[in-house]
């Protein structure tokens with residue numbers, strides 16, 4: 001299937017599942033199951049792995065029509081990918097089929113109260129216990145927590161060694177010693193805090209190698225970072241569509257407002273920025289899929305930065321063009337206004353993306 005076909009297919013699935021969308025802060029199991037039934041998780045958990053381009057096209061299409069479905073899709077992929085890519089045979093057999101079917105909910109637990117942008121500064125520890133580990137510490141701002149059925153957890157197994165002493169684990173949501181509570185964000189996003197009180201993690205739950213867990217996190221984020229840009233791209237397109245439609249129909253001073261240059265130039269600037277975002281997102285995705293490791297880091301950072309900042313601008317312009325109507329509660333635009341903010345923060349803030357771009361530029365890689 002071509003990228004364009006995948007975008008169109010995902011947009012149509014999002015439209016079909018619109019009735020199931022809720023914009024509260026709880027995990028929507030019915031929606032995840034429906035996504036599983038639609039087959040959208042098949043490529044994500046395919047034996048030979050998903051391409052970044054396919055992931056981007058699915059996220060762009062879903063974001064155009066149904067951000068709740070988009071978020072549910074992305075979080076299942078983010079939480080499940082480390083298990084799929086780096087899990088032991090038994091861990092994969094335990095979780096991947098039900099993740100693919102949408103029967104269980106996954107989450108990716110890296111961030112801590114004291115470790116956000118500085119993701120290697122983990123205070124959660126994994127201490128040896130027999131041939132397994134005991135995990136103790138706290139995770140914060142974890143999407144799908146505390147309701148998820150399975151967590152990919154990153155913990156310091158060699159304190160003081162930074163990113164070289166992190167191990168990744170798969171931990172069931174009902175593990176003894178694991179508790180948590182929701183965090184109420186203004187974004188319509190299921191998210192929460194987790195506490196690990198000596199949670200036992202057997203050797204079979206280690207993802208990848210002991211002390212190599214940061215690599216598992218980065219491998220997952222390298223795959224997903226361009227697709228955060230694709231999510232933003234789809235939202236920007238949805239906002240622009242509303243604004244253009246309104247600019248054609250709404251009349252003021254005896255003419256459609258789209259005939260006023262003050263309005264039309266704002267739309268022109270957003271359209272141009274969206275085209276640039278689309279180019280950056282798919283350039284990064286193709287670099288990932290071609291194994292162009294050198295350039296990928298910088299390209300993915302540019303894609304995420306540009307697309308998420310553009311989406312914020314696109315939603316703001318759309319609200320301006322719709323006037324008071326753009327601020328009506330429960331409208332698509334009001335929803336996008338709340339939704340569009342968080343992607344500039346998660347999976348690396350805009351400032352961190354700029355740091356990466358600058359570093360890669362000075363190293364001569366982009």
Ligand SMILES: Cc1cc2nc3c(=O)[nH]c(=O)nc-3n(C[C@H](O)[C@H](O)[C@H](O)COP(=O)(O)OP(=O)(O)OC[C@H]3O[C@@H](n4cnc5c(N)ncnc54)[C@H](O)[C@@H]3O)c2cc1C
Pocket residue numbers: 107108109110111115116117118140141142143144185187189191342345346347348349350351352355
């Ligand atoms: C909706 C949402 C969903 C999330 N889901 C998950 C999830 O599923 N799993 C997970 O593990 N985490 C998740 N997070 C957490 C997210 O990854 C972190 O919020 C993010 O990495 C930033 O960390 P922080 O919030 O602690 O900000 P901080 O790191 O404290 O940063 C605060 C400010 O300082 C700036 N800053 C920090 N360091 C630098 C620097 N070196 N140079 C310039 N500026 C700097 C930042 O850009 C930011 O503006 C989620 C967050 C949100 C909002």
